Amino acid sequence: MPSRKTTSAASTRRTRATGRVTLADVAAAAGVSPITVSRALRGERAVGAELVERVQAAAKALGYVPDPAARALASSRSSHVAVIIPKLSNTVFVELLDALQRNFVAAGYQMLIGVTHYDADEEEAVLRSFLAHRPAGVILTGFERSPGAAALIAGSGVPCVHVMELADDAALYSVGFSQREAGKAMTHHLLDSGRRRVAYAAAQLDPRTLQRCDGYEAAMQEVGLAGHMHKLLSPEPSSLALGGQLLEQVLRDAPETDAIFFCNDDLAQGALLAALRLGIPVPERVAIAGFNDLPGSALMVPPLTTVATPRREMGERAAQMLMALMRGNPVEQPQLDLGFQVVKRASA
Amino acid sequence: MPSRKTTSAASTRRTRATGRVTLADVAAAAGVSPITVSRALRGERAVGAELVERVQAAAKALGYVPDPAARALASSRSSHVAVIIPKLSNTVFVELLDALQRNFVAAGYQMLIGVTHYDADEEEAVLRSFLAHRPAGVILTGFERSPGAAALIAGSGVPCVHVMELADDAALYSVGFSQREAGKAMTHHLLDSGRRRVAYAAAQLDPRTLQRCDGYEAAMQEVGLAGHMHKLLSPEPSSLALGGQLLEQVLRDAPETDAIFFCNDDLAQGALLAALRLGIPVPERVAIAGFNDLPGSALMVPPLTTVATPRREMGERAAQMLMALMRGNPVEQPQLDLGFQVVKRASA
DNA sequence: CTGAAAGCGCTTACAG
DNA sequence: CTGAAAGCGCTTACAG
Numbered sequence: 027m028p029s030r031k032t033t034s035a036a037s038t039r040r041t042r043a044t045g046r047v048t049l050a051d052v053a054a055a056a057g058v059s060p061i062t063v064s065r066a067l068r069g070e071r072a073v074g075a076e077l078v079e080r081v082q083a084a085a086k087a088l089g090y091v092p093d094p095a096a097r098a099l100a101s102s103r104s105s106h107v108a109v110i111i112p113k114l115s116n117t118v119f120v121e122l123l124d125a126l127q128r129n130f131v132a133a134g135y136q137m138l139i140g141v142t143h144y145d146a147d148e149e150e151a152v153l154r155s156f157l158a159h160r161p162a163g164v165i166l167t168g169f170e171r172s173p174g175a176a177a178l179i180a181g182s183g184v185p186c187v188h189v190m191e192l193a194d195d196a197a198l199y200s201v202g203f204s205q206r207e208a209g210k211a212m213t214h215h216l217l218d219s220g221r222r223r224v225a226y227a228a229a230q231l232d233p234r235t236l237q238r239c240d241g242y243e244a245a246m247q248e249v250g251l252a253g254h255m256h257k258l259l260s261p262e263p264s265s266l267a268l269g270g271q272l273l274e275q276v277l278r279d280a281p282e283t284d285a286i287f288f289c290n291d292d293l294a295q296g297a298l299l300a301a302l303r304l305g306i307p308v309p310e311r312v313a314i315a316g317f318n319d320l321p322g323s324a325l326m327v328p329p330l331t332t333v334a335t336p337r338r339e340m341g342e343r344a345a346q347m348l349m350a351l352m353r354g355n356p357v358e359q360p361q362l363d364l365g366f367q368v369v370k371r372a373s374a
Numbered sequence: 375m376p377s378r379k380t381t382s383a384a385s386t387r388r389t390r391a392t393g394r395v396t397l398a399d400v401a402a403a404a405g406v407s408p409i410t411v412s413r414a415l416r417g418e419r420a421v422g423a424e425l426v427e428r429v430q431a432a433a434k435a436l437g438y439v440p441d442p443a444a445r446a447l448a449s450s451r452s453s454h455v456a457v458i459i460p461k462l463s464n465t466v467f468v469e470l471l472d473a474l475q476r477n478f479v480a481a482g483y484q485m486l487i488g489v490t491h492y493d494a495d496e497e498e499a500v501l502r503s504f505l506a507h508r509p510a511g512v513i514l515t516g517f518e519r520s521p522g523a524a525a526l527i528a529g530s531g532v533p534c535v536h537v538m539e540l541a542d543d544a545a546l547y548s549v550g551f552s553q554r555e556a557g558k559a560m561t562h563h564l565l566d567s568g569r570r571r572v573a574y575a576a577a578q579l580d581p582r583t584l585q586r587c588d589g590y591e592a593a594m595q596e597v598g599l600a601g602h603m604h605k606l607l608s609p610e611p612s613s614l615a616l617g618g619q620l621l622e623q624v625l626r627d628a629p630e631t632d633a634i635f636f637c638n639d640d641l642a643q644g645a646l647l648a649a650l651r652l653g654i655p656v657p658e659r660v661a662i663a664g665f666n667d668l669p670g671s672a673l674m675v676p677p678l679t680t681v682a683t684p685r686r687e688m689g690e691r692a693a694q695m696l697m698a699l700m701r702g703n704p705v706e707q708p709q710l711d712l713g714f715q716v717v718k719r720a721s722a
Numbered sequence: 723c724t725g726a727a728a729g730c731g732c733t734t735a736c737a738g
Numbered sequence: 739c740t741g742a743a744a745g746c747g748c749t750t751a752c753a754g
Contacts (some may be wrong), residue, residue, distance in 0.1 A: 048731055059741050064733065072739055091506045095446035096731035099746045104443060114472040124462040127489060131500070135509070138484055141475060152479070158439045159484070266670050295670075302650075302675045322614050322643075327650045396747055407725050420723055444747035447730045455748065 031285035047090045056084035067092065070141045074290065098160060107348065108156040108184075110140040110149060110164040112232065116264070117320050118290075118337055119167070126165060127343025132348055135162065144232055148173040157182045163348040165189060169198070170233045185351035190234060193361050197353065201362040203342040204285065208333050208366040209241025212287055212315055215331070215368050219247050221313055225271045227254040227297075228289035229264040235289045241288060256280045264289075269296025274304075277312065285313035285374060287364040291332055298326050298373060304307045313374035328372035336364040395438045415440065446508060453652045455503040455696065456532075457513040458488040459496060460580065464612070465668050466638075466685055467515070470537065473689025474513060481697055483510065492580055494520040505695055511696040513537060517546070518581045533699035538582060540709050547699065549692040549710045553582045556681050556714040557589025560663055563679070563716050567598055569633035569661055573604040574660035575620040575645075576637035577612040584635045586665065588637060604628045612637075617644025622652075625660065632704045633661035633722060639668040639680055646674045646721060661722035676720035684712040 052067075053060040058077060066073045073081075084090075098104035107130050123139065138161065140152035147216055153175050156164075162181065164186040179186055186199065193200040196203040216224045226242040228235045239257065246255050258276055260279040262268055272293060276283055288294040294316025301308045308314050308328055318325060319334035343362055350357050401408040406425060414421045414429040423427075432438075446452035447584065455478050459467040472485065478485050487511060488500035501523050504512075512534040527534055532549065541548040565574050574590040578585045587605065592604050606624055610616055620641060626630055636642040642664025647655045656662050656676060664671060665683035691710055698705050 046731080049733095050731080060731090061733075061742085062740060065740090068733095074739065077740085091502075091536070093447070093731050094507050095443045095452060096746090098443035099441070099447050099748085100731075100733040102733095102746070113731075114468055114475070120462055120468055125491075127462070127487070131503075136486055136503075139487060141472075154439075155479075155484075157405070159442050266673050295522070296673065299673050299675060325614050325644065325647050327647060394747085397749095408747090409726085409749075410724060413724090416749095422723065425724085441747055445749075447732085448749040450730070450749095464752075534731090625739080 041191040045095070046261045048259070049090075049092075051088055052081065052085045055088060056081045058239060061206070067267055068301075070142075101159070102160055103162055104160050105135050106138050106156075106159050107135045107137045107163045107165065108140060108141060108153075108159070108161040108294060110152060110156075111167050112142050112144045113263075114141055116217065117292075121337040124343045125338040126345050129342055129349075133345075135349075142167075144230065146175065150178065152174040153178050157184065160184075163187070164350045165348060168194065168233050169200075187344045187348040187351065190341050191237070192363055193315035199347060199357065199360045201340050201364065202363050203335065203366045205237035206241040206244070208317070208335070209238030209287075210245045211241070211368050212241045212317070212333050213245035215370065216285045216287060216313060216315060216374055217245065217251075219313070219374070222251065222284045223256070223268040223280070223283045224251075224281045224287060225255055225258065225280060227258040227260075227274050227276055227288050227293065229260045229262055229268055229272070229293060230289075231259055231261050238289055242331050245304055256283060264292045265294035266292055266299065269293035269298075270300030270303075270311075273297035273300050273312075273314075277306070283312060285309075285315065287315045287317075289317055291316035291318045291323050291330065293328055294319070294332065294373075295323060295326055298328070298330060302327065309372065309374050319369055324371065326373070331371045331374035332369050334367040334369050335365070339364050380492075385426060388438045394441070395436045395646050397438075397440075398439050399436055400433045403436060404429045411571050450508055451510055451612065452508050453483055454467070454486050454504075454507050455483045455511045455513065456486045456488060456507070456509040457505075458490060458500060458503075460490050460492045461611075462489055464614050465640075466683070467665055469685040470689045474684040474693050475689075477690055477693035479699075481693075483697075487701040490515075492578065494523065498523040498526065501526050505532065508532075511700045513536070513692055513696060513699035516581050517541065517548075533696060535692045535696040535699065537688050540584070540711055542707065547695060547705065547708045548711065549563055549688050549695060551683065551714045553591040556665070556683070557586030558593045559589070559714070559716050560681050561590045561593035561663070562596075563718065564597075564633045564661060564663060564722055565593065566636060567661070567722070569722075570599065571604070571628070571631045572599075572633045572635060573606065573624050573628060573631045574635050574637070575606040575608075575641065577608045577610050577616055577620070577623055577641060578637075579607055579609050586637055590696075604631060612640045614633065614640055614644035617641035617646075618648030618651075620660075621645035621648050621654075621660075631660060633657075633663065635665075637665055638666035639666045639671050639678065640722075642678055642680065643668070643671060643674055646676070646678060657720065663722040667717055672719065674721070679719045679722035680717050682715040682717050684714070685710050 049060045049063050053063045056118045063081050066078045094105050138156050142149040150172050164184050168191050188200040191202045226239055245250050258272055276286055294314055297314050316330050318334040320330045323330040323332050347357055388465050397411050398406045401411045411429050414426045440454050468535050479625050486504050490497040499518050514536045516539050536548040539550045574587055615616045624634055642662055645662050664680040671678040671680050695705055
């Protein structure tokens with residue numbers, strides 16, 4: 027076999043048994059020390075511009091890729107960001123995840139996704155396991171968690187941003203909107219359009235669902251209809267099918283109901299579909315409203331009135347806030363209110 | 375301040391500056407060497423049962439948690455599993471992810487989720503970045519990828535399982551079902567129920583969508599209707615809204631159409647909703663069929679006829695297969711066909 | 723079945 | 739602005 031001229035410098039050295047290209051290889055090729063390569067590649071200032079260029083060229087020529095494990099071990103900080111959400115079967119969280127993911131990968135971070143299934147023990151377990159990876163930061167859903175979980179986070183010293191809700195505590199970082207105000211706003215919309223017997227139907231009963239319920243109660247109170255509130259709170263997981271069942275139950279239990287505010291769009295869409303099937307005219311017999319403005323809600327028959335929530339923006343801004351924290355940069359607005367919007371369509 | 379008796383043994387030693395409990399601490403507490411602790415904790419055989427117990431007790435007392443970075447660096451294999459999917463906005467992939475996640479976390483692995491957005495370059499980039507983390511295994515969607523991406527995987531030596539489709543190549547591992555056969559089966563169902571002008575409408579045009587189209591063509595051919603095929607293939611991403619548009623376009627371009635087979639349920643649900651809005655009777659004027667049997671499809675008006683696909687089972691079995699591969703265990707069925715099921719409901 | 727030595731590939735202080 | 743030394747916390751061969 028004729029010897030071929032190799033263009034790649036990589037073929038000239040081969041020190042390690044693993045065959046990996048290491049910092050030392052790049053250093054040798056660039057004629058500098060490994061620490062200089064490390065600094066140059068990480069963009070640390072205090073490296074001569076000419077050297078930086080030389081090092082980058084050598085790294086590229088050798089196809090050098092830093093080893094995240096070595097880096098994490100030496101610096102005791104990994105390139106991981108832990109993200110904890112309640113469920114993967116909820117579109118809202120998936121959209122949030124999607125936005126977080128785009129922002130983190132663009133900045134060179136990997137997401138570790140933990141799912142709690144709305145269970146405090148599961149959350150604690152997943153946090154414990156993730157924290158062992160020394161993540162650079164943590165994204166948490168809401169503020170309700172076990173004391174053990176809270177202690178784990180506090181003890182870790184890892185920066186943390188909460189999404190979906192807004193913190194009362196000024197020391198906490200959060201990106202979200204007022205679930206209570208949103209619930210109140212939708213209830214007022216129903217009231218303003220002439221409805222008097224507005225019911226609130228919810229499932230899962232997580233903190234946000236209950237905060238929306240608070241808003242509903244506040245609005246009913248404000249118009250002097252507190253005595254005519256009707257709440258149907260199911261602990262079961264949310265689903266289209268459950269929405270249909272809740273619709274039927276509300277109309278059976280409280281036939282005078284002229285509007286139902288569902289805590290989310292899944293339930294509301296299910297109710298709309300059930301109404302269609304059962305021949306219940308919406309909004310004539312009963313107005314239906316949801317929450318979140320999922321894709322599809324605008325296409326329902328009739329189109330669903332709902333509250334648009336900023337999932338993608340929450341993901342983007344939370345990622346940015348966390349990255350600022352991780353870099354030790356100041357965060358001018360630790361409680362970032364992204365607001366919401368009542369979207370009036372034909373169903374209510 | 376009065377001195378308090380500390381119950382935790384952890385307070386008695388404090389060698390490292392980091393304050394972490396390390397293998398060495400556990401070793402000292404148990405009166406053995408660090409390597410023995412390492413072996414005992416990993417459940418490597420060749421450690422005396424009595425010692426294992428002693429080590430485990432010491433580890434527990436000290437609250438020892440192994441450092442994944444150190445482990446990865448020393449063994450050049452991390453506790454990560456890389457999972458590459460096309461999109462997060464597709465319920466099918468999210469359900470797959472959910473099943474994978476449950477199985478991997480239960481076994482102590484962390485998932486690194488990569489999203490390609492159906493782009494070969496993005497896939498290659500995410501693979502390159504993930505492979506730098508030396509994952510213990512990789513889960514890939516389908517078989518179509520750039521030569522560069524394929525080379526990365528092959529070169530890494532990391533075990534790999536493909537999901538969604540079945541491999542032709544006996545050397546590849548896969549868990550899925552025949553997309554082509556499923557497309558064919560649904561087309562035959564429409565034909566068997568008396569439809570003659572069956573159209574196929576698709577979006578995104580990923581490999582699986584096109585394989586289903588192959589099945590459609592094969593079925594039409596088999597009944598001598600090849601001359602009456604009508605295909606509407608849109609490269610746009612799938613959505614409910616697009617489903618409605620495709621419905622209208624098919625009926626405009628080919629008014630004789632008496633059934634439309636949509637490549638997925640999103641499109642089909644959108645078509646059903648549009649039909650409702652436009653007053654097009656389904657299935658009387660035109661039968662509508664989908665693919666995947668998403669939650670909600672059974673609740674449509676009319677309920678959607680579709681093909682049920684085993685997303686969760688694919689996730690579970692793929693995770694198991696990959697873990698067997700990672701442990702060097704034999705895999706008796708490298709191409710695991712999980713099948714599909716035509717679900718006949720009222721829409722077709 | 724148990725251990726002493728060496729090393730995985732980086733980065734953190736500490737110098738100069 | 740650049741570098742020599744030490745170490746991060748584990749595991750891999752190699753012995754015995």
